[in-house]
Structures are given as C-alpha cells and as structure tokens.
Amino acid sequence: MAIVHHEVSSMEADSPTLAEKVAFLSRPTAYAQHVGDVDRRETHMSWVFLAGDKVFKLKKPVRFPYLDFSTLNRREVACRSELSLNRRLAPDVYLDVVALVVSPHGLSIGGPGVVVDWLVAMRRLDEYWTLERAILESRVKARQIDGLVETLQGFYRHANRVQVSPAAQLRDWQQSLAYNRRVLLDPRFALPFGLVRRIDRALSDYLAGRGDALAERARRHRIIDGHGDLRPEHIWLNDTVRIIDCLEFNAQLRAVDYFDEIAYLSLECERLGAAWIGDYITRGVSRALHDAPPPDLFLFYRCHRAMLRARLAIAHLFEPDVRTPEKWPRRARAYLNIAARDAARLDGLLRTR
Numbered sequence: 001m002a003i004v005h006h007e008v009s010s011m012e013a014d015s016p017t018l019a020e021k022v023a024f025l026s027r028p029t030a031y032a033q034h035v036g037d038v039d040r041r042e043t044h045m046s047w048v049f050l051a052g053d054k055v056f057k058l059k060k061p062v063r064f065p066y067l068d069f070s071t072l073n074r075r076e077v078a079c080r081s082e083l084s085l086n087r088r089l090a091p092d093v094y095l096d097v098v099a100l101v102v103s104p105h106g107l108s109i110g111g112p113g114v115v116v117d118w119l120v121a122m123r124r125l126d127e128y129w130t131l132e133r134a135i136l137e138s139r140v141k142a143r144q145i146d147g148l149v150e151t152l153q154g155f156y157r158h159a160n161r162v163q164v165s166p167a168a169q170l171r172d173w174q175q176s177l178a179y180n181r182r183v184l185l186d187p188r189f190a191l192p193f194g195l196v197r198r199i200d201r202a203l204s205d206y207l208a209g210r211g212d213a214l215a216e217r218a219r220r221h222r223i224i225d226g227h228g229d230l231r232p233e234h235i236w237l238n239d240t241v242r243i244i245d246c247l248e249f250n251a252q253l254r255a256v257d258y259f260d261e262i263a264y265l266s267l268e269c270e271r272l273g274a275a276w277i278g279d280y281i282t283r284g285v286s287r288a289l290h291d292a293p294p295p296d297l298f299l300f301y302r303c304h305r306a307m308l309r310a311r312l313a314i315a316h317l318f319e320p321d322v323r324t325p326e327k328w329p330r331r332a333r334a335y336l337n338i339a340a341r342d343a344a345r346l347d348g349l350l351r352t353r
Contacts, residue, residue, distance in 0.1 A: 015116040016102060021058060024107040025049045025100075025119075031109065042323070045069065045249075055122040056109070057082075058100070067249040072117065079118045082248040089155060089227065089243040090236075095121045125236055125244075132232035135274045144237040145277060149284035151241040152262070156289060159224040162255040166215035169223075170207065173214065173304075177203055180307045184332075189314050191332060195340055199307060202343035205350060206300045213297045217257045222291070228254035230261045231268045258285075259293045263301035267309070271334055296349040299342050306339035 016024075026049065028035045035052035042048075045067065047058045059078055063070045069078055079097045086094045098121050103113030127133060131148070134140045177200065183189075184196045207214075217223065227234075228247030236242040247253045262285055266278025286292040293301075313331040316322055 015114075016107060018061060021100060021107065021117060022047050025056060025058060030107075050124055053124050054095075055124045056098075057120040057122070058117060066253065069249075072115070076118045078249050079120050082120050082246075085246050085248045086244055088159075089151070089246070092240075093123050093125065093242055093244055095123060097121070122244075125242065126238070129236045129238035130233055131235040131237055131269075131277075132272060134237060135232060135269065135272045135277070140237075140274060140277060142280070145280050146284070147241045148235065148237065149281055149288065151243070152258075152281070153285050153288035156224060156226075156258040156285070159226060159258070161221045162223045162225055164218045164223050164255065166211075166218055169214055169218055170211050173207055173211075176304070176308070177207070180304075180311045183311045183315055184307065184336075189317065189329070189332070191310075191314065191329075191336065195336055199303065199336065199339045199343040202346050202350075203300065203303055203307070206296065206346060209350060209353075210296060210300075213294055214257075217259075217293065217297070222257050222259070223255055224258055225251065226254050226256045226258060226261050228256070228261075230265045232265070232272060257293070257301070258289075259291075259298060260301045260305070263298055264305045267302050267305050267335075267338060270338060296346060296353075299346045299349065303339050303342040303346060306335045306342065310335035310339065 022040070024030050025047070026038050026040050028038055028051070030038075031051045031054070033052050033054070039050035040047065041050070045060055045062055045064075047060065049056045049058070057079075059069045059075045061070055061075070067078075069075050076097070083094050083097050098110055098119050099115045100117040100119055101108055101111055101113035102116050103111070107116070109119065131140070134144070181196070181200050184191055184200075185193060226246075227243060228250075229245060230243070234243055234245045236244070259282075262278075262282050266275075266282060269275060269277040269281075282298070310332040313328045313335065316328045317325060322328075
C-alpha cells in the first residue's frame with residue numbers, strides 16, 4: 001500500500017508550514033505580474049497555482065515508496081529534474097525553477113531572503129486543446145493525431161536507451177502483478193473478486209509462457225527513458241504538439257518499452273470513448289519506427305496498465321483525507337472492465353500458439 005509520510009527536516013522546522021505556503025501562493029498579490037483570481041489545484045504530490053498566463057507548481061513534503069520530496073534539497077532536485085525532462089516534449093512550456101523565500105517582510109517568489117521551497121514555473125496552456133477535452137467533446141481530427149504520431153516517433157527514436165537484464169525485467173513484472181493483485185483483492189474495497197482473479201491469471205500465464213517476448217524487446221534495445229505517464233490529459237494538440245507532466249521523480253518508472261507507453265495511451269483513449277485513436281497511434285508509430293510488438297505482447301501491456309490504473313485509483317481510499325471518495329471505486333471498475341476484455345483476448349491468443 002502507498003503510505004504517505006509528511007516529514008520536516010530540522011532545518012525546515014522553523015520555516016512556514018505547507019498550509020502557509022499554499023495560502024500565500026493562492027493570493028493574486030503573490031505574483032509580480034498582475035493576475036486576477038488564482039486557480040488552485042491539489043494533486044497527490046503537488047499544489048498547482050494557475051496565475052494569469054503562468055503556472056507555478058509546489059511539491060508537497062511527502063514520501064512514498066516511489067518518491068521522496070521530504071526535504072528542501074530533494075524538492076529542489078525534483079523541480080530541476082522536472083524542468084529538464086519535460087523540456088524534451090514541451091520545451092516552450094517549462095520556463096524555470098524559482099525559489100520561494102521568506103524575509104522579515106514575509107514570503108515572496110524570488111528576491112532576498114531564506115529559501116524555504118522551490119517552484120516549477122510554466123507557461124499556462126489553454127485546456128481546450130488537450131486530447132482529453134477533445135475526445136470528450138468529439139472533435140478530434142485525424143490530422144491532429146498525425147501530428148502526435150510524428151512527435152512520439154521522433155521522441156522514441158532519439159530517447160536514451162535503458163539497459164535491463166531479462167532476469168531483472170521478469171522479476172519486476174512479477175512484483176508489479178503481485179502488488180496489483182494484493183491491493184485489488186483487498187476485501188475492504190469490495191471489487192469483483194472473480195474478475196480480478198481472471199485478469200491476474202491471464203497476465204501471470206503470459207509471463208510464465210511468453211516471458212521471452214519481453215526479454216526480446218530488452219535485447220533489441222526497445223527499453224527507453226520515456227515519458228512514464230502518457231495520458232490524454234497531458235497532451236496538447238493546438239499549433240504544436242506538447243506533452244507535459246512526465247514522471248520526473250523516478251527513472252525506473254520511466255524505463256519502459258515505448259509500446260508499453262503507447263498501450264497505456266491506447267487504454268486511456270478507450271476509457272474516454274475513443275478506442276480508434278489508440279489504434280491509429282499504434283499503427284502510425286509502428287510504421288514510422290519500422291517496429292511492431294507481437295499482438296499478444298501489446299495486449300499484455302494494455303491489460304497490465306489497466307490493472308495498475310485500477311490499483312492506483314482504488315488506493316486513493318487509503319489517503320487520510322480522501323477527495324471525492326465516490327469517484328475511485330467507479331474508476332477502478334472501469335479499468336477492470338477494459339482489463340477483462342483484454343485478458344479474454346490474451347487468453348485466446350495464448351491458446352492458439
């Protein structure tokens with residue numbers, strides 16, 4: 001289970017609290033430029049402030065098994081990594097890392113004083129142009145997806161390759177399946193036990209019988225330092241394709257077969273009601289890279305991603321202060337339904353081999 005730790009180092013003990021920082025950054029007067037109301041949004045690990053034509057992101061002082069933002073230094077490193085890594089796919093969006101300081105006059109963004117936190121400064125984008133919004137409003141055009149395919153194939157062609165041994169890769173997959181299984185079968189969540197078992201069995205059978213396909217992808221150098229969280233809400237399709245919010249905090253989570261990322265995007269497009277987009281992107285990237293995974297491997301990737309997303313959704317109920325608790329069981333079941341369809345198809349392919 002993902003356990004949240006809020007930690008404060010001794011150097012930070014006398015600093016403003018997180019609540020005081022959030023309150024300050026929520027005020028229009030905090031910003032050098034003239035802004036109207038500040039739109040404040042909370043995520044699992046950050047506070048995001050939309051102020052005028054800029055966005056400022058403040059990382060929470062949290063520690064999970066997969067990230068550690070518990071100290072000022074760690075948050076600075078994470079902010080600088082976020083700036084650098086996201087400039088790969090959105091170079092004109094990620095502007096700078098700026099200090100949040102405190103002086104006798106109070107908190108300020110930059111200026112003289114003691115640094116008490118760090119902010120990622122970004123250019124604000126119009127959410128009308130996200131792929132997610134376009135799908136929900138039924139206005140996606142094929143030419144826009146062509147632009148996305150062009151961007152993705154260029155990124156994958158030049159991304160750094162990650163060396164992974166087949167044995168380590170198989171162990172990581174087994175651990176991931178076991179973690180998903182443990183959370184999704186927790187009786188406190190009342191998820192359909194038989195459905196979870198069927199999906200998990202199909203994935204486990206694939207690893208046992210077709211682990212060589214995963215190893216072959218590693219041997220052919222198809223494991224890259226990717227985006228890590230390729231979802232329609234992170235993709236902008238206006239004048240230039242921009243993709244934001246990569247997983248800057250954990251290189252291991254970004255080390256993926258690029259078709260695992262495409263499978264993830266395919267899954268999310270289907271969940272939003274536009275399965276054709278995932279199919280279109282998969283075909284386009286395959287043609288551009290002269291590469292295509294076996295159909296059963298792509299199904300394995302999709303099915304695993306659906307189980308992972310179901311687990312992440314339902315795990316929100318473990319948080320101390322759950323926002324919108326009614327949302328997460330519905331979301332988890334939606335992912336499980338897609339995973340069940342993929343698992344049935346995967347079973348069928350395995351039986352014909």
